[in-house]
Amino acid sequence: MTDAARRKLLTWLLNSSFGALAATVLYPVARFVSPPEIPEADTNLVEAGLSNDPELVEKGFKILRFGNDPVILLRTEADEYRAFAGTCTHLDCIVEFHRTENVIWCNCHNGEYDTQGKVVGGPPPRPLQAFKVDLVDKGPGQPSAIVVSRV
Numbered sequence: 001m002t003d004a005a006r007r008k009l010l011t012w013l014l015n016s017s018f019g020a021l022a023a024t025v026l027y028p029v030a031r032f033v034s035p036p037e038i039p040e041a042d043t044n045l046v047e048a049g050l051s052n053d054p055e056l057v058e059k060g061f062k063i064l065r066f067g068n069d070p071v072i073l074l075r076t077e078a079d080e081y082r083a084f085a086g087t088c089t090h091l092d093c094i095v096e097f098h099r100t101e102n103v104i105w106c107n108c109h110n111g112e113y114d115t116q117g118k119v120v121g122g123p124p125p126r127p128l129q130a131f132k133v134d135l136v137d138k139g140p141g142q143p144s145a146i147v148v149s150r151v
């Protein structure tokens with residue numbers, strides 16, 4: 001191998017090493033700066049389980065994922081099912097249901113809503129957004145399926 005050919009080979013190796021190093025560093029930075037667009041799931045309907053769901057029976061409520069948003073599903077003392085946006089209208093804390101007091105409660109600033117989603121105490125400025133709840137009959141002797149959808 002001549003000196004010129006050796007020099008050309010070394011120059012090529014050096015340049016490709018710098019190129020590989022630059023790509024190794026720049027690619028993750030570029031991916032971080034411009035993450036891929038993930039479209040938000042267009043959710044209008046969620047199956048929330050069965051009417052004998054132990055969480056609903058014992059606690060009287062459960063939090064569902066409605067796309068990226070939490071939704072609270074209630075089972076009242078009167079055995080009625082209701083669903084509302086799961087975040088408080090004050091500062092977006094997740095709410096919970098106190099069945100014995102029949103109150104949807106936000107523990108961040110003691111906000112309270114009734115079982116219609118209306119504000120009854122604390123700082124929340126607006127009622128909770130209501131969702132529609134349907135019970136789908138699964139046959140005789142079977143628990144119904146709970147379906148929550150946008151109003």
Ligand code: FES
Binds near residue numbers: 092107
């Ligand atoms: S965030 Fe719920 S009362 Fe403040």
